[in-house]
Amino acid sequence: MTTQRIAGTIGGQLLTWRKLLGLTAEQVADRAGISRNTLRKLEKGELGVGFEAFLNVARVLGLSEQLEAAFDPYETDFGRARAEQKLPQRVRR
Template identity: 55%
Template structure:
């Protein structure tokens, strides 16, 4: 069976656009050129442009490298910490399964 690519959901497109705009703002606030950030991140200028323009197909490592170059990688980690949420704290005492099957 051929690998069929499903359309990107609107919520994902919207989040990618918002995150890309935030990345561009972080870069500009630090008065860095796109070339400087791309070099520091070890990615191409076109990859940085894709991120800043909200292309959701950009690889996860690319986004993390750019975030590191901008000094915002720790913010990603903090934002995604499940123990920083009410649900995470409530479930912290439970033994979580190694994987969840459907």
């Protein structure tokens, strides 16, 4: 899956969440501290939108905890299997 496709999928999901919650674009943008144009770009899956804007919208939509859990490596079989190992300070090539 390409980065653009993933961004488009996530953007569409943000739009769906906003609508399911009955929030207008203006309400979400205001609460997230971004412009409506930035929110529109996020919902369309444009890649140039900043990470902070994305996280603020996720927070407003009540998705922060789910997002944080989704990226927790220790919530995966692989992460749990390696949990006892000491992580390197740096990964060198």
